[in-house]
Amino acid sequence: MSVEQDLKTLILKHYKSIRAFALELNIPYSTIDTMLKRGVSGTAVSTVLRICHALQIDADSLSNGKIEEKQPVSTIKYSLTEEKHIKKYRTLDEYGKKNVDTILDNEYERCNKDEKDLIVLRDIKAESEVPKGFHSIPTPQVDAFATHASAGQLQSTKQIDAAEALADKLRQKTNSK
Template sequence: MTKAEILKREILAQYKSVRQFAIDMSIPYSTLVTALDRGIEGMAYGTVIRMCDKLNLNPVDFSTLEKGTDLGNKIVENRVMLQYVKLNKVGRKKVLDYMSDMTALEKYQA
């Protein structure tokens, strides 16, 4: 399934019509229909991100995000995990130990 097909499926699952979604997103209907028919590669990156955020989709792989998930946090989590899985056992332990130390310091707590 292409990204455009995933988007269209999610739009129709969450909205009455593609037109309603276009209105809600302030995107010209004809632009959205063309993108869904021909592929989203020509759309502005910011528009695709806004659409994914509205539909609770991960803009990297278009998988479904949980409702209420902050997209920015999810992207950061993905980046951290992509680097973490590249580490061997010793490297992973060192990273986890370091993160444990950092979270114990009030200055670094969220």
């Protein structure tokens, strides 16, 4: 089947007739009829572009004798690094893509959690003592305190006392539920 026959079939799929299509585009019926009978290559470029736009098909493909759906033009600007990531991603097999997708989803979720939905407990207590639903994330000051405590140089600071008080309040809150 020729590209002109495919084009005619596509037009009739979306419009009642070739004449209805011509009226819609404000192109003389004879122009479209001639194009379908003698070939797309003899038709004015502006006419071919209007037809391609109306049918949502790619003009470059049509000029190469194929009818392909027009791909939307992306308005997103990518950095060079992002383009490199995309190229690398496209070379991965399904297993690799699944791994990258999982990591990306996890990191996106971590970075976009609503702050009021996540309470992070900064505590010097062991992970096993942290109330259920909380995470223990040591801060640099707590790490330093733990180092001093293990070396026998225990230094109580206001920050650590405040962290312990917060931990106690949170434990009471979770135990009361």
